[in-house]
Amino acid sequence: MADLATSVNKDSDPRSARSEGTRGPRVLIYSHDTFGLGHLRRSRAIANAIVGDRPDASVVIISGSPVIGNFEFGSGVDYIRIPGVTKLPDGDYRSLNLNVSIDEAVGLRQALIMQTAKAFQPDVFIVDKEPTGFRGEVMPALDYLQASGCHLVLGIRDVMDEPALLVPEWERKGAKEALRYYDEIWVYGLKDVYQPLKAFDLPASVKKRITYTGYLRREVPPTPSLTKYPKITKQPFILVTTGGGGDGDDLVDWVISAYEADPTLEQPALIVFGPFIDRDQRRAFVERIAQQPKLDAIA
Incomplete structure (x- = not known):
């Protein structure tokens, strides 16, 4: 996976960060989790890998998943649960639990994401799949963190929707334009297998920021009785x-x-x-x- 050394202090001693109160690297991960388990499982794998490699790191996952509390995380990883939204059969969305409109739910989620970014002050911000977040909810945080010098990363799976669907969807969401925020774009797969952004007419300045990380390593749970x-x-x-x-x-x-x-x-x-x-x-x-x-x- 791409080296986090571009945005964190490599000289810090992982053994001393917690005991002496020194600041280890901080990573914020956004996972909108409006449907299914894939986003959360991907974010969890990345978070656990980071603290496994850097025991002094602190990783916060921002997630809307109602089941995030059922997962185990490595030491140094925690999460903030923002109000959930759910996808309806017709493709529209509604608030999962709160009796508020979808616009109110998104506004609340956006405010919590922004406040977390300000309070946590991450060195790296990883956005999962959606360059602008769900309905643009990470855009204010991207503006703030870019101005503060945070290293911004977009992570996407290697196979997304077919180009005939993905291209107009990204145009409608302003996702292609939002790529300008990101210092790196990680594709969790192999270039020889599939290139999910190939259908876009991306400038060379964006293409050079794309890294194919290979497939994410997943833990195999112990075999139960x-x-x-x-x-x-x-x-x-x-x-x-x-x-x-x-x-x-x-x-x-x-x-x-x-x-x-x-x-x-x-x-x-x-x-x-x-x-x-x-x-x-x-x-x-x-x-x-x-x-x-x-x-x-x-x-």
Whole structure:
């Protein structure tokens, strides 16, 4: 991954920062998390890698994910939970929990992002995927941090929407113009596999700031005891997972319907719902699954 030494003090002793009150490098990560788990998992992997390499570092993740508290972070990593927003089936958004308009929710999120930037004074600010943030909510913080000398980084996954969708979307959001803020653009993938920004007519000054980091390393959790899993996992089975689960209803319904229609299917299946599936929908699925001896689920 790109070297953080351009914006942090390499001479600080990682062992002394906490005990002596000295200032180690500070990294602020913005993860809008309006849908799914991908943004949060990516930000967590980066944060844990930073403190793993620099024990004196402090990393704060700004996230709108309602499940961020369920994740473990390395020593030196903490998070600030901003009010959540959620994506509707028609592509629009609404406030997740607060009884406020989406504009009010974005205004509150924007203010909290800005106040965090001012209070934390990061050496590096990493923005995940959206150059302007959700509905432009990081723009004031970008202006402030750029003026203060903070090293600004945009991190994007290697495969995004197809160019026919991505280019007009970025034009509408002003995302392409916002690239001028960033000192570096990290693409979490390999250049030989895919170049997500190739469709844009980027000037040479922007292209030279793009670094292909390779794929992010993910931790492999310890293998738990099989006794914690349903009995069907003790034989060959089909695993059905929808990731976060927010848009996985159709897949789960299709799988259950297959077993309902054909009881002779040989392989049992285990369905993992994900944390964002609608509660009522999950309850209905569980009731149907209970009627099928070759199906089980993990909520």
